[in-house]
Amino acid sequence: MSYEIVTKNNVRDRFISYNKPTIWRDCDAKDWNNWIWQQQKRIKSMEQLEKVIAVTEEERTAFAKSHEMFNMGITPYYASLIDKNDPNCPIRLQSVPKMGELHILPEEYEDPLAEERDMPVPGVTHRYPDRVLFYTTHNCPVYCRHCTRKRKVSDPSSATAQKQLEDGLVYIESHKEIRDVVISGGDPLSNSDERLEYILSRLRAMDHIEVFRLGTRNLVTLPQRITDAFVNMVKKYHPVFIHTHFNHPKECTQESFDACAKLADAGCVINNQMVLLKGINDDPKTVKMLNHKLLMMRVRPYYIFQCDMSQGISHFRTPIEVGINIIENLRGWTSGMAVPHYVVDAPGGGGKIPLMPNYVVKRDNKKWELRNFRQQNYTYKEP
Ligand SMILES: *Cc1c(COP(=O)(O)O)cnc(C)c1O
Numbered sequence: 394m395s396y397e398i399v400t401k402n403n404v405r406d407r408f409i410s411y412n413k414p415t416i417w418r419d420c421d422a423k424d425w426n427n428w429i430w431q432q433q434k435r436i437k438s439m440e441q442l443e444k445v446i447a448v449t450e451e452e453r454t455a456f457a458k459s460h461e462m463f464n465m466g467i468t469p470y471y472a473s474l475i476d477k478n479d480p481n482c483p484i485r486l487q488s489v490p491k492m493g494e495l496h497i498l499p500e501e502y503e504d505p506l507a508e509e510r511d512m513p514v515p516g517v518t519h520r521y522p523d524r525v526l527f528y529t530t531h532n533c534p535v536y537c538r539h540c541t542r543k544r545k546v547s548d549p550s551s552a553t554a555q556k557q558l559e560d561g562l563v564y565i566e567s568h569k570e571i572r573d574v575v576i577s578g579g580d581p582l583s584n585s586d587e588r589l590e591y592i593l594s595r596l597r598a599m600d601h602i603e604v605f606r607l608g609t610r611n612l613v614t615l616p617q618r619i620t621d622a623f624v625n626m627v628k629k630y631h632p633v634f635i636h637t638h639f640n641h642p643k644e645c646t647q648e649s650f651d652a653c654a655k656l657a658d659a660g661c662v663i664n665n666q667m668v669l670l671k672g673i674n675d676d677p678k679t680v681k682m683l684n685h686k687l688l689m690m691r692v693r694p695y696y697i698f699q700c701d702m703s704q705g706i707s708h709f710r711t712p713i714e715v716g717i718n719i720i721e722n723l724r725g726w727t728s729g730m731a732v733p734h735y736v737v738d739a740p741g742g743g744g745k746i747p748l749m750p751n752y753v754v755k756r757d758n759k760k761w762e763l764r765n766f767r768q769q770n771y772t773y774k775e776p
C-alpha cells in the first residue's frame with residue numbers, strides 16, 4: 394500500500410518556520426539538523442543568551458540567583474522560537490529564569506507528588522495498581538522553568554546509574570501486575586539510542602508488559618532528535634506510545650511537524666500533556682488553537698495539568714477555575730478529539746484527580762436534569 398508523503402501535502406505549510414538567530418544564521422544546515430550539535434551548543438550562560446535575545450534586567454538578576462539551584466539550558470532550535478524583544482514571549486517564559494523562581498511559599502514542596510516516597514526501589518514510582526513511572530536519566534535538552542522535578546532534573550549528582558536502571562528493571566520484571574511502563578526522567582530521549590534500545594528490549598521481553606510510553610519533550614525542544622535510526626529502532630518494540638509536552642501554538646513548527654510525522658508513520662501513538670501556565674496558555678483561545686495544531690500533527694491532546702505545588706513556580710500557577718473554564722469552552726464547541734482531561738495531580742501523592750464543569754443540574758431519583766454546552770437543559774430518565 395502506498396500513501397502520499399505527508400511532508401509534501403499542504404498541511405505542513407500551515408506550520409511556522411522560524412528564522413535562525415543571527416549568531417547561527419551562517420551555520421551549516423547539517424549541523425543545525427544534527428541533535429548532538431544542538432545539544433552541544435545549548436545556551437547555558439548569560440553571555441550566550443545576550444547574543445540571542447535582548448535580556449532584561451530582571452532576567453539577568455534571576456539567572457545569577459537561580460542557576461546554582463536549577464540550571465538554564467536552551468537548545469539553539471528552541472532559542473530560535475523566542476521573540477527576542479518580547480519579555481513575555483511564551484517560549485521565553487518557559488526557558489529563561491524569572492525572579493518568581495526565588496519565591497518559595499510555605500505550602501510548596503520540593504517533591505509535591507511524593508514520587509520519592511512511593512519508590513519501592515530508587516528510580517521506580519509505583520503508585521497506581523497496574524503501571525509505573527520509570528526514571529532513566531536526569532538530563533533534558535531544555536530545562537523548563539516550570540518543571541515539577543526541579544529537585545532532580547539537571548543535577549548531575551542524581552544521574553541514573555546503570556545499577557539503578559538494572560534494579561528498576563528487576564523490580565518491573567518481578568511485579569506481574571505491571572502492564573504499562575511510563576519511561577521518564579528528565580527526558581528519556583537524552584539517553585543514546587543504544588541505551589534506550591536496551592531498556593525497550595528488556596521491557597518487551599517481559600510477558601506481563603503490554604505497553605510502554607516514552608515521556609519526552611524532545612518533539613518540542615529538540616525535534617532533530619527524532620532521526621530515522623531512532624524511529625527504526627522504536628518500531629521494533631510496538632506498541633510504543635509517545636507522551637509529549639507542547640504548551641503553546643508557537644511551539645508547533647515545521648520541525649516539530651516532521652518529528653511527529655516520523656513517529657506517527659512508524660506507528661507510534663502520540664499524546665500531549667499540557668501544563669496550565671499563567672501568561673502562557675491560561676485562556677481557552679490559546680488552548681484551542683494549540684489543540685487544533687496538535688491534531689494536524691497527529692498528536693492527541695491527553696491531559697491538561699494544573700501546575701504542581703513545586704517550589705519556586707508559583708508565578709506560573711493559575712486558579713483552578715481557569716482550567717475548568719478552558720474545558721467549558723472546548724467541550725461541544727470543537728472536536729471531542731481536541732478536548733483533553735483537566736487534572737490536578739494531588740499534592741502528597743494522591744494521584745491525578747480529574748476536574749470538569751458540572752453538567753448535572755439536578756437529580757431526582759431516576760430523573761436527571763442535565764445541561765449541554767449551550768447551557769440548555771435536558772432530562773434523561775432511567776428505566
Ligand atoms: C501520571 C502517572 C502515571 C500515568 O498515569 P495515567 O493516568 O495512566 O496517564 C503513572 N504513575 C505515576 C506515578 C504518575 O504520576
Ligand code: SF4
Pocket residue numbers: 532533535536537539540541542546578579580610
Ligand atoms: S522536559 Fe520535562 S523533566 Fe525536563 S525540564 Fe522540562 S518539564 Fe522538567
